[in-house]
Amino acid sequence: MVRHQFAVIALAVIALTSSSWILLDLIAINSRGTENFGVAPFEERFDVFRKSMPPRSVFGYISDNPPADVSSQGEFFLTQYTLVPAIIKSSTEENLLVGNFHTNKPDGAKLRAKNLVLLNDFGHDVYLVHNTTINNTSR
Amino acid sequence: MIAILVLLLVWLTGSALLRWMFPAPLRWSLHNVFLCSLGAGVGIGIASCLYFLCLGTIGPNLVVIAAVEGIAMAGILGLAILSKRSGPEFEWAPGPAVLKYLTGLFLLAVAIGVTVFVVYTMNKPHGEWDAWSIWNLRARFFVRGGQFWKDAFTSQLAWSHPDYPLLLPGIVAMLWTLAHTESTAAPIAVAFLFGMGTAGILTGTLGILRGKAQAFIGGILLIGTVSFVENAANQYADIPLSFAILASLALLCLQDRNPEDLRFSILAGLTAGFAAWTKNEGLMFLCVLVVARIIAMVRYGNRSAMLPQLLRFAAGSIPPLAVVAFFKLRFAPANDLMSRSTHDIISHATDFGRWVTTVEGFIKAAFVVGGFLVPLAVLMAGYWFLARFNVEARDRLSLGTLVVTLGLMLIGDFAVYVLLAGDVAWQMNTSMERLFLQLWPAGLLAFFLAANPPQLVASRAVPEKSKSVKRNPKAVRRATQ
Numbered sequence: 001m002v003r004h005q006f007a008v009i010a011l012a013v014i015a016l017t018s019s020s021w022i023l024l025d026l027i028a029i030n031s032r033g034t035e036n037f038g039v040a041p042f043e044e045r046f047d048v049f050r051k052s053m054p055p056r057s058v059f060g061y062i063s064d065n066p067p068a069d070v071s072s073q074g075e076f077f078l079t080q081y082t083l084v085p086a087i088i089k090s091s092t093e094e095n096l097l098v099g100n101f102h103t104n105k106p107d108g109a110k111l112r113a114k115n116l117v118l119l120n121d122f123g124h125d126v127y128l129v130h131n132t133t134i135n136n137t138s139r
Numbered sequence: 140m141i142a143i144l145v146l147l148l149v150w151l152t153g154s155a156l157l158r159w160m161f162p163a164p165l166r167w168s169l170h171n172v173f174l175c176s177l178g179a180g181v182g183i184g185i186a187s188c189l190y191f192l193c194l195g196t197i198g199p200n201l202v203v204i205a206a207v208e209g210i211a212m213a214g215i216l217g218l219a220i221l222s223k224r225s226g227p228e229f230e231w232a233p234g235p236a237v238l239k240y241l242t243g244l245f246l247l248a249v250a251i252g253v254t255v256f257v258v259y260t261m262n263k264p265h266g267e268w269d270a271w272s273i274w275n276l277r278a279r280f281f282v283r284g285g286q287f288w289k290d291a292f293t294s295q296l297a298w299s300h301p302d303y304p305l306l307l308p309g310i311v312a313m314l315w316t317l318a319h320t321e322s323t324a325a326p327i328a329v330a331f332l333f334g335m336g337t338a339g340i341l342t343g344t345l346g347i348l349r350g351k352a353q354a355f356i357g358g359i360l361l362i363g364t365v366s367f368v369e370n371a372a373n374q375y376a377d378i379p380l381s382f383a384i385l386a387s388l389a390l391l392c393l394q395d396r397n398p399e400d401l402r403f404s405i406l407a408g409l410t411a412g413f414a415a416w417t418k419n420e421g422l423m424f425l426c427v428l429v430v431a432r433i434i435a436m437v438r439y440g441n442r443s444a445m446l447p448q449l450l451r452f453a454a455g456s457i458p459p460l461a462v463v464a465f466f467k468l469r470f471a472p473a474n475d476l477m478s479r480s481t482h483d484i485i486s487h488a489t490d491f492g493r494w495v496t497t498v499e500g501f502i503k504a505a506f507v508v509g510g511f512l513v514p515l516a517v518l519m520a521g522y523w524f525l526a527r528f529n530v531e532a533r534d535r536l537s538l539g540t541l542v543v544t545l546g547l548m549l550i551g552d553f554a555v556y557v558l559l560a561g562d563v564a565w566q567m568n569t570s571m572e573r574l575f576l577q578l579w580p581a582g583l584l585a586f587f588l589a590a591n592p593p594q595l596v597a598s599r600a601v602p603e604k605s606k607s608v609k610r611n612p613k614a615v616r617r618a619t620q
Binding site: 001003004005006007008010011012014015016017018019020021022023026027029030038039040055056058074077078080081084085087089090 | 241244247248251252254255258259261262263264265268271272275276279280283284285287290293295296298299352356359360362363364365368369509510511512513518521522525526591593594595596
């Protein structure tokens, strides 16, 4: 009987302590405030851009994130999620591109080297970018 | 708010269908808790399948979708209300007395689990990475895409795995469509229902098969599994899949206790079909379950019962499988893993490093999965050492089905890592825990079906001479057969 009691109480205490531990962690994270990464900040940043899109469109994508950075891929996915039903391609080989930058003064020289020019500033470091070597839009 | 109301109707519909199959008085009982838990996934599965059938055949027509879903709900609810059928009721199996502290610990685990879910969701109302890069992304295409909703499956979104089945995107898109708003409440509520439903099925099944003490301990361990609650709150499809896997296996366990009543096999087929509609691993589960069931019945069961059970199982699984086939043949692109060439597979198979990485990953997972403060393998081994196993003869077929199914699933997952994954180390890092979580609730069912019920009081174990004996002696007789 004592073995069984010990087994049950130990199991329950470990499970409940583990849950409580993570709960404290989560409360601490919540109390630290808002993050810049996540769907909500992206929806806010891209709101004006999204409302200006034609109903069915394909955009390329350019960002100033380091390519090897994990958040780089995450931000690309978030951009796609935010701008549905547009399709965002992880490439600069499109006539029009979504520019997802982290500064309101993107590096013009770097853009020109890729034959890109800024077309429109939507605020929140979001731009519409044009690839001067491609002139038509096709899906 | 409308999305939540529609989801409640969906849940009610699933529960009504089950209550029509297994009628019992409307009151607080194990029977009704079990059916309501199972009803969450059944209702969502039916609604998701109907939504995608409408979308795939007629297009995103709100009136048609609302009419089809409404007629199905009204029909099933009417069936449940007007039906005069009666039948046996699921009751707590006789077992050792349950002390108040165990009930208290169970309720505390539920309270903490719900709080973790709520706090996590407050922090990330849109869920985690896979939620917005796969599941809700697809739902947004269905809702926002209009006549171009099929863009969700374009090869330009290959990174979002457009071949994945659509139970989760289907139900979320249906709720958003009918509510006319993309409220985060819809995927959150769906995730919550699946999480709580899985806990309800595990606790209910263990209660019916092994008694209240075993049920509460299993429930505490599942709800106390941090990564299980986290993944539910992440709005990933792995918890809905774990729901379907557990439900199918639990129903087959109940089938073994009630060999004459083939409704359990029909329902098990239906939930296994929903597993296939949830994730590609669910399709593997369906195949594995049939093989495991045949092996277990040949070894431990009545072979003459095998064919009738398998036929009922097939009948139950056909409707969701037809929807899966409709999606896979008509819309889905090829799966990235299954598109590997024979040359790639042979070269992977002969790469010794991949085998080592995969074995290491599986061994590591046994210790780190779950998010417990104590390594999982140590926790379970410790409990086994103290409580020990005692498999009753009547449970051998059920346990055989569970163990062979889980074993074959692990072998299948192992083979996918070794033979099909690209960067096996990366693939394991990003998916191993979720694959284990898919099987974890069913693993707990197997563990506590085999474990000795704990004797928590000094006196001789007095079977819970329950009110159920007075109320329904037939049910107890059946449960102890």
